[in-house]
Amino acid sequence: GDSVTQMEGPVTLSEEAFLTINCTYTATGYPSLFWYVQYPGEGLQLLLKATKADDKGSNKGFEATYRKETTSFHLEKGSVQVSDSAVYFCALIVWGGYNKLIFGAGTRLAVHP
Amino acid sequence: DAGVTQSPTHLIKTRGQQVTLRCSPKSGHDTVSWYQQALGQGPQFIFQYYEEEERQRGNFPDRFSGHQFPNYSSELNVNALLLGDSALYLCASSLGAAGAQSEAFFGQGTRLTVV
Numbered sequence: 001g002d003s004v005t006q007m008e009g010p011v012t013l014s015e016e017a018f019l020t021i022n023c024t025y026t027a028t029g030y031p032s033l034f035w036y037v038q039y040p041g042e043g044l045q046l047l048l049k050a051t052k053a054d055d056k057g058s059n060k061g062f063e064a065t066y067r068k069e070t071t072s073f074h075l076e077k078g079s080v081q082v083s084d085s086a087v088y089f090c091a092l093i094v095w096g097g098y099n100k101l102i103f104g105a106g107t108r109l110a111v112h113p
Numbered sequence: 114d115a116g117v118t119q120s121p122t123h124l125i126k127t128r129g130q131q132v133t134l135r136c137s138p139k140s141g142h143d144t145v146s147w148y149q150q151a152l153g154q155g156p157q158f159i160f161q162y163y164e165e166e167e168r169q170r171g172n173f174p175d176r177f178s179g180h181q182f183p184n185y186s187s188e189l190n191v192n193a194l195l196l197g198d199s200a201l202y203l204c205a206s207s208l209g210a211a212g213a214q215s216e217a218f219f220g221q222g223t224r225l226t227v228v
Contacts, residue, residue, distance in 0.1 A: 004155075036219075043119075043203055044156070044219040089155055099207065100146060100169060101217060103155035 002027045006090050006104035013080055013111050021075040021107045023064075023090035031092040033057075033066050033073040034101070038087045047075075047088070080111045115140070117206050117220035125226045126194050134189040134223045136204030144168075144209025145187035146217065147179060150201040162187050163209040191225075199227045 007022040025031065035047040035057070048057035053068035062077045073090060090104040118137045126132050138145050144163045148156035158171040162181035176192045185206075191198055201222045208215035 043221040044205075046216065046218075049216075091155075099209075099215065099217075100158045100161060100171070101148075101156070101205070102158070105155045106153075 002031070002092060002094055002102050004090050004092055004102055004104035006088075006107050009087075009106070009108040011107060011109045013109070015082055015111055015113050016079045017111075019075070019077040019080045019084075019109065021088055021090075021109070023073045023075065023104060025071050025073065025090075025092050027071075027092055027094055029094040031094045033064070034091040034093070035062070035064055035073070035075050036089040036091060036103075038089065038106070040086070044089065080109070082111045082113055085109055085111045117204055117218050119202075119204050119220035119223050121223060122221065123224045123226075125228060128194055128196060128227055130194050131190065131192045132194060132225060134191075134202050134204075134225070135186065136189070136206075136220060137186045138204075138206030139218045142206035142208055142215075142218070143185050144207045144215075145181060145185065146205045146207070147187070147189045148203040148205065149173070150203055150222070152200070156203055159189070161209075168209075194227045196227050199225060201225075 003026045032051040034049045036044040037047045048059040050057040050066035056065045087106045089106045091101045146161040147159040150156040160170040165181045178190045181187045203222045204220045205217040207217045
């Protein structure tokens with residue numbers, strides 16, 4: 001079945017460090033891929049998305065490229081801030097069904113000054 | 114636009130009791146999906162409602178049921194609560210015609226604690 005695998009956390013970085021959170025997926029169709037962010041005590045916010053192979057999603061300095069050949073959608077940011085501390089979820093939808101999101105387990109990021 | 118609103122934000126129930134959680138979708142959306150997020154885990158799909166009917170269901174027992182009203186709002190009911198039902202319950206709304214590529218918007222969630 002369809003699934004998403006993320007690198008385990010927590011990821012602990014100093015402010016201004018480079019961030020990579022790995023995400024790979026398995027899907028029977030042609031999925032769209034998402035990164036959601038969850039700040040402490042809050043629900044999920046869409047961070048970025050990509051709908052087809054080689055698309056790059058970007059938002060707030062975060063980027064991820066849809067790599068069909070490696071079935072990956074790794075999240076990157078060049079210089080993290082303390083305010084980026086949160087849990088990040090990679091997710092997919094295979095369109096054409098009833099559009100349920102399938103999430104990875106999440107990766108906690110902690111950024112220290 | 115109020116976005117997706119859920120109520121209550123927190124509640125505590127005793128094992129064996131029943132609970133009802135509520136969700137109002139984003140304006141213009143007609144589909145509501147419910148997810149369970151256990152502590153330290155990713156959200157798991159419970160079911161989806163469209164046109165007042167359950168359209169798809171995840172791997173959850175029949176103790177979990179729902180309803181959608183004509184105004185598109187929705188309720189999630191859980192009967193015979195177990196300790197393992199303690200989780201954050203998230204509601205997501207979208208536009209729901211089958212096959213439509215509609216972004217899902219999430220509410221803040223309801224934190225359910227079963228004691």
